[in-house]
């Protein structure tokens with residue numbers, strides 16, 4: 001069992017895992033916590049599933065099943081028989097996918113469902129328009145087309161349909177040629193590509209990381225590693241671990257915009273490593289980016305091995321079924337067609353306007369109920385971080401579609417297996433009640449024939465199951481609500497379905513709370529602020545260099561630096577920049593120390609007369 005704190009569901013790895021999601025009940029955006037486990041045996045679950053699948057057709061208003069009467073919002077009915085009736089009444093099953101959703105431990109009422117029928121109807125209608133090609137991302141004037149990636153016939157015109165289909169064909173062909181060594185690096189001792197180094201951040205990395213952890217075989221044709229940040233130590237570590245295998249490494253640079261600083265930095269650092277190793281980067285580089293982006297043009301001009309397109313109507317956080325997710329997965333020997341099939345089957349199901357037959361609608365309604373529609377509540381190890389971006393970057397918005405300030409959001413965190421049991425279940429069960437949980441449950445413990453009993457008739461998978469359901473019961477006994485999403489096993493089709501389930505749930509929930517789920521203005525603000533820090537640093541270096549070139553060199557106080565940079569109001573940021581530069585021997589503290597900011601005097605130690613310093 002894994003629990004994911006801080007993000008949605010853990011990536012149920014092939015070895016099984018567990019994770020659970022929690023949403024918080026305070027005024028801040030809620031945290032959500034994922035837990036995931038496997039039951040003791042398939043027999044137990046299949047028995048209960050077969051009985052529920054024969055249940056009579058359900059209706060939203062059915063009372064005859066005597067489902068649990070929910071007490072005041074927050075307290076829940078604990079009568080076991082009424083809970084069992086509620087479980088059976090509301091259990092969702094997708095037979096072909098072997099996927100279940102249990103919402104019985106969320107205390108929504110008949111009155112709530114009646115109240116939500118109209119808003120849900122409007123959400124379904126808006127989602128239909130979205131899939132037909134409406135400008136569903138009004139802030140950026142864009143269509144939202146990730147569903148077309150797994151069913152190109154849905155795309156609004158033949159040009160897009162053809163683009164999607166030919167890109168998939170190119171991905172499959174390229175991956176096959178790399179794995180068969182028809183495409184190979186120029187100077188690899190192995191005579192073929194054995195490694196993938198993926199450089200990207202956010203949606204250009206989280207999906208590939210989640211899928212690699214969940215689905216990659218133990219010995220994949222190419223082993224993947226990631227540079228998903230601009231931290232020097234992390235970049236150095238990946239390059240050092242590759243060592244001589246750099247010559248056998250396919251570098252995939254992923255950036256929809258083609259200009260994200262962290263990704264650009266990773267590329268420049270890796271290209272330096274290639275130069276230092278006497279290797280030609282272009283023979284081993286692949287770009288996945290929007291056509292004619294800076295990255296695309298760089299790859300084209302430098303003659304990289306291959307370029308694959310990203311589309312402006314696919315957001316980073318919904319790009320797992322585009323080349324972003326499919327190319328790295330295919331190169332690891334993962335059946336990407338099965339991923340697409342799973343997603344397409346889930347998409348078909350989540351178009352159903354009958355709430356009880358639509359798992360995404362069930363999730364969206366539960367989120368709305370649990371968070372009062374205002375985000376008022378908060379594995380598969382890496383599924384948590386993948387869903388953290390999908391949920392929080394989609395729903396964490398300051399304004400709604402009518403321009404009202406709403407500060408919406410669902411804070412997501414999670415982990416894998418029973419990790420959270422030993423981390424923060426204590427607070428979740430007895431502390432501040434500001435969340436609900438989603439458990440992602442994997443039924444199959446190990447491949448057939450690989451079971452091993454720790455003790456007579458008990459496996460570690462049984463412990464995993466016990467941890468999840470024990471936690472689910474213990475939390476519920478203390479009025480903590482939960483959802484359980486169950487898959488038979490972690491395979492490409494199930495992973496594709498999970499991705500599609502949450503993409504749709506986020507989309508439907510966004511309509512219920514009237515926000516645009518497909519833009520990310522807040523991230524742009526952060527990127528702009530980062531640019532301003534770097535610009536200030538350049539001004540500081542100019543000022544210090546000028547003072548260092550005097551004879552004798554003139555160490556400067558922070559006030560003098562701020563004054564000469566003409567920004568006295570930035571004195572604190574100037575101090576932080578000096579502190580970082582001094583820690584990296586790029587500025588010298590002539591007097592005083594950083595613990596007493598007013599005491600320090602700074603200089604560069606040498607005069608750099610290079611004109612660049614004055615650029």
Ligand SMILES: O=P(O)(O)OC[C@H]1O[C@H](O)[C@H](O)[C@@H](O)[C@@H]1O
Nearest residue numbers: 202203204255256257260316523
């Ligand atoms: O793919 P890129 O254009 O490099 O963007 C990478 C990431 O950048 C920002 O953080 C966006 O908010 C994310 O949605 C995106 O996935």
